[in-house]
Structure formats: C-alpha cells, structure tokens
Amino acid sequence: MRAMSGGRGDETQLSNGSSTDYDLIIVGGGLAGSSLAIAVAGRGFRILIVEHQEEFRDRIRGEVLMPWGSLEAKRLGIYDLLLESCAIEAAYFSSFTNGSSPAVRDLPATTPAATCCVTFPHPEMQAVLLKRAETLGAEVRRGTVASAVAFGEVPRVHIGGAAKGLSARLVVLADGRDSRLRSLLGFEVRHDPEQLVTAGMVLEGDVNCSEFLAGEARPSANTVNLFYDPAGGRMVIAMRIAPGRNRIYLIYHKDVLPKRLSGRHSVDEMIRQLRAVGAPSHWFDRARQAGPFASFDGSHRWVEGPYHEGVVLVGDTAAATDPAWGRGLSRTLRDVRLLRDRLLESSDWRSAAEAYARDHDDFYGRMRRLEAMQTALLFERGDAADSRRKHAFALFAHDPTRVPDAMGLGPEAPSDDQARARYFGEI
Ligand SMILES: Cc1cc2nc3c(=O)[nH]c(=O)nc-3n(C[C@H](O)[C@H](O)[C@H](O)COP(=O)(O)OP(=O)(O)OC[C@H]3O[C@@H](n4cnc5c(N)ncnc54)[C@H](O)[C@@H]3O)c2cc1C
Numbered sequence: 001m002r003a004m005s006g007g008r009g010d011e012t013q014l015s016n017g018s019s020t021d022y023d024l025i026i027v028g029g030g031l032a033g034s035s036l037a038i039a040v041a042g043r044g045f046r047i048l049i050v051e052h053q054e055e056f057r058d059r060i061r062g063e064v065l066m067p068w069g070s071l072e073a074k075r076l077g078i079y080d081l082l083l084e085s086c087a088i089e090a091a092y093f094s095s096f097t098n099g100s101s102p103a104v105r106d107l108p109a110t111t112p113a114a115t116c117c118v119t120f121p122h123p124e125m126q127a128v129l130l131k132r133a134e135t136l137g138a139e140v141r142r143g144t145v146a147s148a149v150a151f152g153e154v155p156r157v158h159i160g161g162a163a164k165g166l167s168a169r170l171v172v173l174a175d176g177r178d179s180r181l182r183s184l185l186g187f188e189v190r191h192d193p194e195q196l197v198t199a200g201m202v203l204e205g206d207v208n209c210s211e212f213l214a215g216e217a218r219p220s221a222n223t224v225n226l227f228y229d230p231a232g233g234r235m236v237i238a239m240r241i242a243p244g245r246n247r248i249y250l251i252y253h254k255d256v257l258p259k260r261l262s263g264r265h266s267v268d269e270m271i272r273q274l275r276a277v278g279a280p281s282h283w284f285d286r287a288r289q290a291g292p293f294a295s296f297d298g299s300h301r302w303v304e305g306p307y308h309e310g311v312v313l314v315g316d317t318a319a320a321t322d323p324a325w326g327r328g329l330s331r332t333l334r335d336v337r338l339l340r341d342r343l344l345e346s347s348d349w350r351s352a353a354e355a356y357a358r359d360h361d362d363f364y365g366r367m368r369r370l371e372a373m374q375t376a377l378l379f380e381r382g383d384a385a386d387s388r389r390k391h392a393f394a395l396f397a398h399d400p401t402r403v404p405d406a407m408g409l410g411p412e413a414p415s416d417d418q419a420r421a422r423y424f425g426e427i
Contacts, residue, residue: 021166023170024048024170025047025166025171026048026049026050028174029126029133030126030176031332033049033130033172034126034129034133035333035336036172036339036340037049038077038132040344048138049130049134051143056123056127058122059123059292060293062323063239063247064118064239065333067116067408068111068408069333070113070115070116070117070118072334074113074115078132081128081132082125082128085124085128089117090107090117091107091108091116092104093223093407094213094223094225096213096228097229097230098231099278105407111407117239121242121245124242141159146181147161149185151310152309153309153310170310170311171311171312172311173185173311173313173317177301177317182303182317185311187303187313188304189301191299194299196251196324197251197260197296198322198323199250199251199252199295200296202291203289203290204246204287207282207283209238210222213225225239227279228278229278232252232256233381235277235379236249237249237251238283246283246287250274260295261273261295270293271284271289301320302319302368303319305358305361307353318360318364331364334363339356342355342356366412366415367415369415370406373419373424374406377392402425
C-alpha cells in the first residue's frame with residue numbers, strides 16, 4: 001500500500017485506489033505527538049495534530065529528562081531546539097542519603113553517550129515542540145477534542161460532535177496517561193498495584209534548586225539534587241526549570257502518609273516533608289509554591305501490543321511508568337524514535353506499526369522489571385526490607401556496578417534475574 005501524498009487540501013491516495021484525508025492523524029500535542037510529527041516531517045506526509053488545550057498549562061508532569069533520554073532527543077533532532085528555547089542542561093546528579101555527604105555524578109564524564117540531564121517547564125516544552133511541528137508543515141488544531149476513533153483498513157478520527165470522521169493511513173493516539181480514547185477503543189489497560197506516590201510542586205522566587213550543595217562550588221554546573229530517606233520511605237528530587245522557577249517532587253511509599261498531599265491546604269505539610277528528607281531550609285524561606293499542587297499514583301499502567309487495526313499508541317498512552325523514577329519523557333522519546341524508524345523503513349504502515357508494538361513491548365518490559373527492582377529495594381517497608389537494604393548498600397559501597405546504570409543506559413541497564421540478585425546482594 002504505497003501512499004502518494006498530495007499538498008494541503010488534497011487527499012492522500014493509496015495504491016489500492018482508496019484515499020484518506022491525511023497520512024497521519026495524531027491525537028495529542030504533548031511530547032509524544034509533537035516530536036513524532038517533527039521526526040517524520042519533510043517527507044511529504046500530510047499530518048494533522050489534534051490538541052485539546054488552547055494554551056498549555058501546568059498539569060504537574062515531567063520536567064527532567066535523564067541522560068539516556070537526552071540521547072533520544074538528540075537522535076530525534078529536538079535537543080538543540082529545546083536548549084535554545086526553554087531547557088537547561090544539568091551536568092551533575094547529586095544524591096544525598098540520610099543527609100550524608102552526597103554521591104555526585106558527573107554525567108557527561110560517566111554516561112555512555114556523554115549526555116546531561118535536561119530540565120524545562122513542561123508547558124513551555126510542549127508549546128515549543130508543537131510550534132516546530134507546525135512550522136515543519138503539520139496542520140495543528142488547538143483547543144480541539146478528538147471525541148472518537150474508529151479502527152479499520154482506513155481508521156478515522158472524529159472531532160468534537162462531527163458525524164463524519166477524518167480518515168488517515170495511520171492514527172496515532174498520544175493523548176496521555178488517562179487516555180479516554182484508549183478505553184473507548186477497548187484496549188486492555190494493565191495496572192500494577194499502587195506502591196509509590198509522587199507529589200509535585202513548583203517553587204518560585206530567589207532560589208536555585210539546581211545549586212551545587214556538595215561542598216566545593218562548581219558555579220557553572222547545574223545539578224539535579226536528590227535526597228533519600230530510606231527508613232522514612234521518602235525521596236525528594238529538585239531542580240531549576242527556568243530562572244527563579246524550580247520543580248520539586250516528593251516521592252513516598254503509599255503507607256508513609258495518611259492521605260495524599262494535594263491542594264493549597266497541603267502545601268505546609270509538603271514543605272515539612274521536604275525539609276525532613278533533607279531539602280535545605282533556605283529554599284522555602286526565599287521562595288513560595290506556585291501553580292497547581294497534587295499527588296499521583298505512580299503504578300505502571302500499560303497496553304500490551306499497543307497497535308490494532310490502524311491505530312497505534314505512543315508515549316504515556318502506550319505505557320506510563322512510575323514518575324518516581326523520572327523516565328517517562330525519555331521512554332516517550334524512545335517510543336517516538338522506534339515508531340519513526342519503522343514508519344520510514346516501510347510504506348506498509350500496518351506492518352510497521354505492528355513491528356513498533358513489538359519493539360515497544362520489549363524495551364518497556366525491561367523498564368518495568370528495572371523499576372520494580374528499585375521500588376522493592378529502596379522503598380519497601382518493614383524490618384526485613386530494612387536489613388536487606390543495609391546489606392545491599394554495604395555491598396554497593398565496595399562494588400557500585402551492582403547498581404544498574406538506569407540513568408545512563410535506560411532500558412538497556414541490566415534487569416534480568418542475575419542483575420536482580422546482584423542488586424539485592426543475594427549473589
Ligand atoms: C507527577 C508526575 C511527574 C513526572 N515526572 C517526570 C520526570 O521528572 N521525568 C520524566 O521523564 N517523566 C516524568 N513524568 C512523566 C512524563 O510527564 C510523561 O511520560 C510525558 O509527559 C508523556 O508525554 P505524552 O505526550 O505521552 O503525554 P502528555 O504529556 O499527557 O500529552 C498528551 C496530550 O494530549 C492532549 N489530549 C488528551 N486527550 C485529548 C483528546 N481527546 N483530543 C485532543 N488532545 C487530547 C492533552 O491535552 C496533552 O497535551 C511525570 C509524570 C507525572 C504524572
């Protein structure tokens with residue numbers, strides 16, 4: 001089925017004689033949708049992106065890309081664009097455990113692709129990428145809801161209440177972790193039990209949460225700061241996302257706090273928790289919480305084989321990993337790269353999307369195993385979990401290679417049975 005694309009206003013003609021309104025209709029102009037449109041632009045494909053939000057606002061989403069995700073961004077050609085417009089590189093990652101002197105990782109010096117973490121305000125990142133997709137020729141409909149999608153030889157997307165859907169060679173669902181369309185289509189969404197909760201807030205004011213707190217100052221180097229309280233089942237990740245703006249996440253085991261932190265009345269308790277885990281007090285003296293404040297159940301939710309009959313799922317719609325590990329953005333870019341590569345290597349987009357779905361299941365399965373390992377060792381509660389941690393941490397001090405390098409390698413970090421046994425100190 002070779003597609004021949006016409007210009008704007010034409011229909012896309014398929015070699016079997018049928019025609020479609022577009023080559024690709026992408027539902028959702030988030031990181032997944034926009035970066036896919038950018039990645040396949042310039043080849044004459046007619047692309048429509050339908051985005052619900054008129055203006056992007058803070059929904060408390062990912063604002064730090066891990067080094068392996070920075071590599072994915074480079075491969076997709078969006079890395080420089082992000083740095084020029086809204087993003088900041090952080091060359092260090094500093095981890096404080098129980099307020100002790102930190103382990104500082106020089107990221108470019110120690111990651112396989114010599115890459116940094118990258119931080120940005122999520123809404124600005126979305127705006128920049130969607131604009132770039134439009135500049136490269138995608139048609140973008142903002143403030144528009146895709147209300148229904150139909151499978152088929154020629155799949156269709158219905159906009160608002162329109163009775164006649166728009167047709168495409170392939171429909172891409174990139175409408176996020178709570179995708180309604182995914183459920184309406186009958187994709188089976190699997191779900192792990194809830195274990196970790198992530199609360200996210202923004203601090204605005206005269207502070208820099210990417211400041212180097214580990215003794216000797218490295219003035220030009222931003223760091224992502226992580227504070228970990230193993231006995232308390234809590235972790236804090238903090239970083240600057242723009243001048244005078246910082247993102248702080250509190251991650252905690254669901255049994256640690258009696259209720260989810262959320263809304264203005266919980267901000268004082270959030271700050272109390274952040275200080276208790278090790279975040280410096282001066283951050284909260286010189287800055288205040290801004291925008292929405294809410295908590296999220298971090299359990300994985302995913303679709304196995306995220307393709308069916310002309311409709312393919314990417315990003316959080318295909319699989320949402322636990323925000324606690326800060327890998328959703330990187331995973332989303334991996335999805336986009338895999339799908340791009342499959343779509344560009346074959347004109348048979350059905351087979352291409354099926355192949356992508358297999359690629360996705362393979363790497364996502366490894367990520368899920370890796371995160372399950374980390375959640376169990378670092379956050380499980382009780383005496384047995386405490387002594388297992390103590391034992392494992394003592395071994396890490398002698399042999400750091402026991403800890404899979406998730407930050408540098410992402411899904412390629414070892415997560416098989418042997419890696420698990422080494423991580424837990426069983427072998
Ligand atoms: C609390 C929290 C913290 C996180 N922290 C991190 C982190 O530090 N690092 C990290 O890597 N990841 C993090 N993540 C995950 C990361 O934010 C996601 O993986 C990423 O945003 C997924 O991008 P996406 O494009 O798939 O989905 P989304 O960003 O959700 O985009 C979906 C888009 O679709 C639009 N849409 C939805 N329905 C429709 C419809 N019917 N019609 C039209 N448009 C529609 C929405 O308006 C939205 O713009 C975090 C997530 C959460 C919840």
